[in-house]
Each structure stands twice: as structure tokens, then as C-alpha cells.
Amino acid sequence: MKKNKLDKYEQEIEDSINVDFLDPAISAKRKAFIQQSAKNTFKKDKRINIRLTSNDLNNIQIKAAKEGLPYQTLISSIIHKYANGELGLRD
Numbered sequence: 726m727k728k729n730k731l732d733k734y735e736q737e738i739e740d741s742i743n744v745d746f747l748d749p750a751i752s753a754k755r756k757a758f759i760q761q762s763a764k765n766t767f768k769k770d771k772r773i774n775i776r777l778t779s780n781d782l783n784n785i786q787i788k789a790a791k792e793g794l795p796y797q798t799l800i801s802s803i804i805h806k807y808a809n810g811e812l813g814l815r816d
Contacts, residue, residue: 730792730794730802732802732809732811738763769801785799785800
């Protein structure tokens with residue numbers, strides 16, 4: 726199974742959690758605060774309900790399966806990228 730694909734911003738946050746990049750002069754309390762802030766960025770605390778056509782849902786599920794991730798994760802990623810200006814609508 727493929728590892729979930731992260732966008733550039735998400736990857737930077739994950740890297741900052743996994744690598745001790747902080748200046749040793751930064752206090753342990755400050756380091757813990759920065760790490761918790763990064764983790765909170767990934768926290769999903771809102772639910773929505775949407776209606777899709779059967780065909781659209783089927784196509785999304787197929788694409789998600791090819792990427793090796795749940796279809797809800799793919800939908801969430803698309804919304805995240807759009808909300809952050811990384812994915813635009815064509816005129």
C-alpha cells in the first residue's frame with residue numbers, strides 16, 4: 726500500500742515533527758508548544774455531509790484505491806488544497 730501523499734505544506738509539518746531541527750537554545754517548553762501546534766494542524770474536528778452522484782463517488786473511490794488511500798482522505802485532500810489556493814477552478 727502506498728504511503729499517504731502529503732502536499733508541500735503538510736510534508737514540512739510532518740518533517741518538523743520527525744526531525745529535531747530546532748535550535749538547542751529553544752526551551753523544551755517552547756519546543757513542545759511548536760510540536761503540538763504542528764500536530765493540531767492535522768486535527769480534523771469538523772464533519773460535513775455532501776451529496777454526490779453515484780458516478781462521481783465511484784470515480785473518486787477508484788482514484789483513491791489507485792493511490793492506496795481511503796476515498797474520504799482523497800476528498801479531504803482535494804478540499805484542503807482548494808482552500809489553500811493549491812487547486813483552482815478553470816474559467
